[in-house]
Amino acid sequence: MPQSSAHKSKHEIKIVKSPSLSSSSSSSSSSSSCSKSLDMQRVFNYFDENGDGKISPSELRRCMQMLGQEMSDEEAETAVKVIDSDGDGQLGFNDFVKLVEAEDEEDKGRDIKEAFKVYEMDGEGCITPTSLSRTLGRLGEDRSVEDCSQMIRRFDLNGDGVLSFDEFQTMMLASRS
Numbered sequence: 477m478p479q480s481s482a483h484k485s486k487h488e489i490k491i492v493k494s495p496s497l498s499s500s501s502s503s504s505s506s507s508s509s510c511s512k513s514l515d516m517q518r519v520f521n522y523f524d525e526n527g528d529g530k531i532s533p534s535e536l537r538r539c540m541q542m543l544g545q546e547m548s549d550e551e552a553e554t555a556v557k558v559i560d561s562d563g564d565g566q567l568g569f570n571d572f573v574k575l576v577e578a579e580d581e582e583d584k585g586r587d588i589k590e591a592f593k594v595y596e597m598d599g600e601g602c603i604t605p606t607s608l609s610r611t612l613g614r615l616g617e618d619r620s621v622e623d624c625s626q627m628i629r630r631f632d633l634n635g636d637g638v639l640s641f642d643e644f645q646t647m648m649l650a651s652r653s
């Protein structure tokens with residue numbers, strides 16, 4: 477097989493989910509978008525095995541496999557279909573960026589939502605000094621309600637004394653950076 481050596485060298489490039497994809501979670505501003513899109517271009521080229529500038533479902537599937545994620549043909553096709561913006565059944569670079577970013581955002585969003593639920597005041601849909609103090613206490617960190625209301629105040633953007641989900645999200649993203 478004449479292709480086998482070229483194929484092999486491609487496999488030697490290790491592709492890890494680029495750290496810059498997740499570490500840039502601190503902001504969704506465009507400040508890092510330059511290096512980010514370079515990274516993305518590299519990942520994209522790697523996925524695009526035949527170099528036609530598009531990722532077909534089978535290319536997607538093979539790459540997911542290399543990354544240790546089993547995906548059936550159908551799953552790959554569905555994933556491509558969902559994100560394909562121009563309907564040619566393949567992912568162009570912009571579609572690919574959307575796919576990766578959607579996954580990234582989804583993970584982030586899910587984590588934060590779960591964390592929010594842990595701290596949230598039952599049925600209030602927000603984090604109050606009381607619920608924060610109670611949760612921290614449960615986690616083994618005793619903080620007075622007074623301390624907690626100070627912590628909340630730092631991120632309480634609209635000044636109502638409690639943390640809404642958006643405010644909590646800002647706090648989480650800030651603490652991750």
Ligand SMILES: [Ca+2]
Pocket residue numbers: 524525526527528529530531532535
């Ligand atoms: Ca291709």
Ligand SMILES: [Ca+2]
Pocket residue numbers: 560561562563564565566567568571
């Ligand atoms: Ca397309």
Ligand SMILES: [Ca+2]
Pocket residue numbers: 632633634635636637638639640643
């Ligand atoms: Ca608030």
